[in-house]
Amino acid sequence: MDLLSRILYDMVYHTTPILLCVLGGLFAYKAGVLNIALEGMMLAGSFIAVFVALQTQNTFLIYLSALLVCAVIGLIFAYLAVNKKGNVIIIGLAINMLVPAIASFILQFMGVPNLTAKWVNPVNFRFDIPLIKDIPYLGPILSGHPLGTYIGLIMIFVASVVLYKTRFGIYTRVIGESPNAATSLGIQANKYATWAILIGALCSAVAGLNLSFERLGIFTNGMTAGRGFIAIAAIYCGKGKPVQSALYALIFGLARSLAINLSVFAGSISALFDIIPYLLMIAILAVNSAYEIRNFRMRTYW
Amino acid sequence: MNIRKVAKIVALFLIAVMVLTACGGGTESGGTGPKASDLKVGVVCSAAGQNDTGYNKALVEKVKQLAEENGFHAQIVEPTSGVQNALETLAADGYNLVFSMEYDFEALVNGVGGAKPIAEQFPNTTFVVFNDNPNVDEAGNVKHKNVYSVLFNINEPSYLAGYLYVLVNEEQAKLFGDGYNMVSPDVARVAGFVGGTNSNGILVFGYGFVQGMNDAAAELGVKYEYLSKNDAGFSDPALGSTIAGTFYDNNANVVFAAAGVVGDGISSKAKEVGRLAVQVDANLDEQQPGYVLTSVLKLTNVPAETFVKALVAGTLDQLDNLQTFGIESKATDITDLSVIEKFVVDKEAWAAIKAKVDAKRQAIGSGSLKVVNVQIGETFDPALCPNVVIK
Numbered sequence: 001m002d003l004l005s006r007i008l009y010d011m012v013y014h015t016t017p018i019l020l021c022v023l024g025g026l027f028a029y030k031a032g033v034l035n036i037a038l039e040g041m042m043l044a045g046s047f048i049a050v051f052v053a054l055q056t057q058n059t060f061l062i063y064l065s066a067l068l069v070c071a072v073i074g075l076i077f078a079y080l081a082v083n084k085k086g087n088v089i090i091i092g093l094a095i096n097m098l099v100p101a102i103a104s105f106i107l108q109f110m111g112v113p114n115l116t117a118k119w120v121n122p123v124n125f126r127f128d129i130p131l132i133k134d135i136p137y138l139g140p141i142l143s144g145h146p147l148g149t150y151i152g153l154i155m156i157f158v159a160s161v162v163l164y165k166t167r168f169g170i171y172t173r174v175i176g177e178s179p180n181a182a183t184s185l186g187i188q189a190n191k192y193a194t195w196a197i198l199i200g201a202l203c204s205a206v207a208g209l210n211l212s213f214e215r216l217g218i219f220t221n222g223m224t225a226g227r228g229f230i231a232i233a234a235i236y237c238g239k240g241k242p243v244q245s246a247l248y249a250l251i252f253g254l255a256r257s258l259a260i261n262l263s264v265f266a267g268s269i270s271a272l273f274d275i276i277p278y279l280l281m282i283a284i285l286a287v288n289s290a291y292e293i294r295n296f297r298m299r300t301y302w
Numbered sequence: 303m304n305i306r307k308v309a310k311i312v313a314l315f316l317i318a319v320m321v322l323t324a325c326g327g328g329t330e331s332g333g334t335g336p337k338a339s340d341l342k343v344g345v346v347c348s349a350a351g352q353n354d355t356g357y358n359k360a361l362v363e364k365v366k367q368l369a370e371e372n373g374f375h376a377q378i379v380e381p382t383s384g385v386q387n388a389l390e391t392l393a394a395d396g397y398n399l400v401f402s403m404e405y406d407f408e409a410l411v412n413g414v415g416g417a418k419p420i421a422e423q424f425p426n427t428t429f430v431v432f433n434d435n436p437n438v439d440e441a442g443n444v445k446h447k448n449v450y451s452v453l454f455n456i457n458e459p460s461y462l463a464g465y466l467y468v469l470v471n472e473e474q475a476k477l478f479g480d481g482y483n484m485v486s487p488d489v490a491r492v493a494g495f496v497g498g499t500n501s502n503g504i505l506v507f508g509y510g511f512v513q514g515m516n517d518a519a520a521e522l523g524v525k526y527e528y529l530s531k532n533d534a535g536f537s538d539p540a541l542g543s544t545i546a547g548t549f550y551d552n553n554a555n556v557v558f559a560a561a562g563v564v565g566d567g568i569s570s571k572a573k574e575v576g577r578l579a580v581q582v583d584a585n586l587d588e589q590q591p592g593y594v595l596t597s598v599l600k601l602t603n604v605p606a607e608t609f610v611k612a613l614v615a616g617t618l619d620q621l622d623n624l625q626t627f628g629i630e631s632k633a634t635d636i637t638d639l640s641v642i643e644k645f646v647v648d649k650e651a652w653a654a655i656k657a658k659v660d661a662k663r664q665a666i667g668s669g670s671l672k673v674v675n676v677q678i679g680e681t682f683d684p685a686l687c688p689n690v691v692i693k
Contacts (some may be wrong), residue, residue: 008552010544017540108353114566114588122574211540216570218539220563225538260545263531264552264693271533 007254007261009140013215015253016149017042017207018222021231022249023155024203026240030163032176033081036092037202039228040099041070045208045220047103050219053117062213066205074201096228103221113220120217122146148210155203156257159242170287172196192283204228237281240287252277327663341374341399343610344392348403350562351380351497356584357602358403364603365401368610386414393424398553400429401606401611407436411445414415421446428618430609432602433677435624444623452605455628456582457510457675458666459598459636460558462629463580464514465662466596466636467556468491469655470578472522474555476648483576485553491524494549496542497532502676504532507560507582507598509682510673514662516687527552528692539567546571546579556580556595569594586643596636604633630667 021038028035049066056062073095107114125146133143142153163169174265175182175189182189207227212219230252238245259273345358345365352362362378369376378396381388385402386409392400399445402410410429413419421429428448431437435451437444470477471491474484485492493515497504512528519526529549529619534541546557550571557572558580559565565581572593574577581589581597588594604627604651612618627633646652665671674682684692 006548010547013544014540104351104353108351111353113350113353113355113359114563116566118590122570216539216543216567218566218570220537220539220566222537223539225535225541244629256541257544260531260541261548263545264529264548 001259004137005140006053007257008137009144010076010257011250012141012145012149012261013253014288015250016145016152016255017227017247018231018234018249019152020148020155020203020207020210021200021228022208022234022238023152023159023242024200025231026159026194026235026238026242026245027163027172027199029235029240030176031172031193031196032179033193033197034088034092034232035077035197036089036229036232037073037077037095038200038204038231039224039226040092040096041073041201041204042208042211042228043224044073044099045070045101045205046212046223047099047106047115047219048205049207049209049213050115050117050217050273051106053120053213053217054115063209066209066213070205070208071198072199074198075194077201078197078212081197082190082193100221103219107221115219117213117217120213122215122217125214127284145208146214148206148214151206152210156242156246163242168195170206193202233281237284248277248281251280333680335647341372341613342395342397343369343374343613344377344379344397344400346385346388346392346400346402346404347378347380348405352378352644355586357600360584361401361403361602361606364606365610366613368607372610372614374614382659385409386420389420389429390423393420393427393429397427399609399618400427401609402429402431403602405433407431407434411436411449419446421449423609424448428609428613430439430497430605432605437623447619447623449509449623450609450621451624453624453626453678454600454634455626455673455675456598456600456634457673457677459627460510461514461517462636462659462662462667463558463596463598463671464493464511464516465518466514466565466639466659467511467578467580468515468518468522468524469658470595471555472524473648473651473655478649479645479647481576484555487524490527491519491551491657492527492529492549492552492554494546494552494557495528495530495533496545496549496557496559496561496564496582497530497534498534498536498564500532504560505682506675506677507558508532509676511558512682512684512687512690512692516690518687524689526690527553528690530693534561536562536564539563539565539570542567543571543574545623547575550575550577558582560598574691585637587637587639591641592645595642596639599635599637601633601635606629628666629663634664 021042025035025038045066048069049062051227052062052065077091077095080091081088126144129143133139171187171192175187175192179189234248235245237248255273255276259270263270343365345362347358350358352358365376381390385404385406389400389402389410408414410420423450430450430452432452435453437446437449437451439445470489478484495508495511497508506532515526529552531545534545542561546568549557556578557568559568560582569579569590573590578593578595580595583600585599586594586597605625612621629635666673672678676682
């Protein structure tokens with residue numbers, strides 16, 4: 001692969017887990033229950049996937065178990081946050097702390113520092129798409145990735161359609177805007193909020209198993225390395241709009257990819273690329289809020 | 303009414319937890335039989351905990367084994383509220399020997415927050431710290447008699463790994479059969495290095511490796527390229543995998559990983575592309591069998607044995623306050639290569655390579671071959687390695 005193709009391929013590699021968390025998490029964001037447990041859910045997904053891969057080589061079972069476990073965590077989060085009106089930050093924080101602790105406990109119990117499913121060779125999970133793979137520059141973006149990556153790319157469109165073109169999406173946005181108004185119209189706010197959280201949990205599961213199982217065949221504790229929080233930042237910057245938020249996820253992936261690929265030529269200085277997304281984010285948030293405050297002042301003579 | 307029920311359940315649960323924790327603490331103690339000795343040895347683990355790949359684990363297991371054999375009490379601590387607290391508690395409890403595995407010496411040697419140094423507060427406890435020598439003042443004099451520093455000469459096995467790689471790479475056509483996808487030496491000769499952080503403790507691996515590569519390349523009259531990334535951190539294997547992918551794409555046949563679990567991702571990538579990785583600290587050859595050429599070992603059980611035996615014999619004060627463990631003590635070395643050997647096709651060529659590496663090991667052990675050690679303040683001069691181009 002030449003350098004540019006390599007950069008594009010790695011961009012998609014590093015974007016995928018963030019992208020999936022963004023697209024799943026923005027439903028909860030739109031429903032007014034911020035899900036900061038994306039990180040913990042993603043870690044749970046990556047752990048369970050490799051854990052099950054140690055017991056069986058049945059890929060379907062591996063995917064299913066990761067999805068199931070994350071769904072359970074999502075339900076717990078939803079029950080506490082929606083039904084019991086708990087503080088979402090505290091509940092999310094608890095999940096984020098609990099998951100690595102449980103993983104570490106199980107690892108210690110098994111007497112291993114991390115999990116390696118030796119039968120997994122990441123090459124076998126990659127799908128080359130005929131014709132598209134030969135198109136220069138578009139090929140490495142769209143072809144040669146594992147299933148989870150394709151789910152992530154498709155989810156951009158799915159999330160846009162679901163959020164803006166279906167009753168579920170409209171109701172979800174309404175209860176985020178004004179839960180009381182929604183309830184007064186007979187919308188079951190709790191039901192929609194729970195589903196919104198569940199979608200986030202399931203997407204996090206795919207993100208996690210993409211990171212650990214599909215790409216590496218290994219699990220090390222804490223391997224999500226803050227990607228869930230980056231996703232939250234991306235959701236905020238994109239204001240929960242699927243395409244905009246996905247673009248922020250892509251910027252992170254691109255910066256990471258540049259930092260890695262240019263290090264061969266530029267040495268350690270290439271690590272500076274890692275700060276681009278953060279700089280960009282601060283700039284955009286600052287400009288955005290300055291603009292909003294100005295509007296606000298004009299209307300109210302405040 | 304529900305709240306009361308819940309409160310009751312929570313209370314019961316808390317009591318259960320407390321009882322269980324108390325039991326857990328009890329099982330940590332050494333022998334259950336009558337104690338032949340009143341000695342007490344403590345180990346304060348580093349953040350990775352005692353269930354790591356080897357740095358803590360090797361020492362903890364050795365201490366436990368010696369405790370059983372000699373009948374003293376051993377306590378393993380994974381500090382939850384800082385190294386300082388753990389050290390103070392153990393010392394105040396009358397422990398004779400305490401190993402402190404974390405790279406954190408300030409409270410022990412200099413004292414923090416206006417307190418006296420822990421070493422001074424508890425002169426009857428002997429402390430052992432690793433990977434640095436903080437126990438000297440500006441004039442180079444020992445500050446506290448009861449603090450011992452352990453350094454590992456990991457530059458030496460790194461040299462062997464670099465030397466081995468070049469020999470293996472030149473003979474790759476004979477050695478490796480199907481399933482490998484090496485770049486032929488006719489096309490390019492490249493090696494990659496991934497370090498966790500840009501410090502002397504990490505660079506020492508890479509420079510030793512370069513020197514080894516250089517000597518082998520000079521013997522064969524060839525030139526090698528050396529690619530490196532020294533800021534990969536220690537926690538993200540996906541990052542390691544993509545960095546290694548870049549190096550392999552730039553024709554490297556081996557990537558040397560000195561970056562914690564980032565290295566796991568590098569081994570995984572090596573398998574994916576059918577090339578090789580070199581790991582550090584523990585014997586990780588089995589991580590991805592056939593794709594890990596060797597591991598640069600740093601075995602903490604060797605110093606553990608030295609200190610515990612001296613404690614039992616009562617000869618601790620005869621030891622020098624700076625203890626350096628190199629290849630001759632078997633505390634640092636490369637693995638016996640038994641895992642990769644199973645995948646090698648031409649056993650004769652392989653035996654010849656092993657003999658050459660062995661000769662270098664002897665030379666280092668006897669002191670006739672010096673390998674640069676930037677960890678103790680030596681400087682690496684690239685001009686001395688003309689057969690390796692450092693990018």
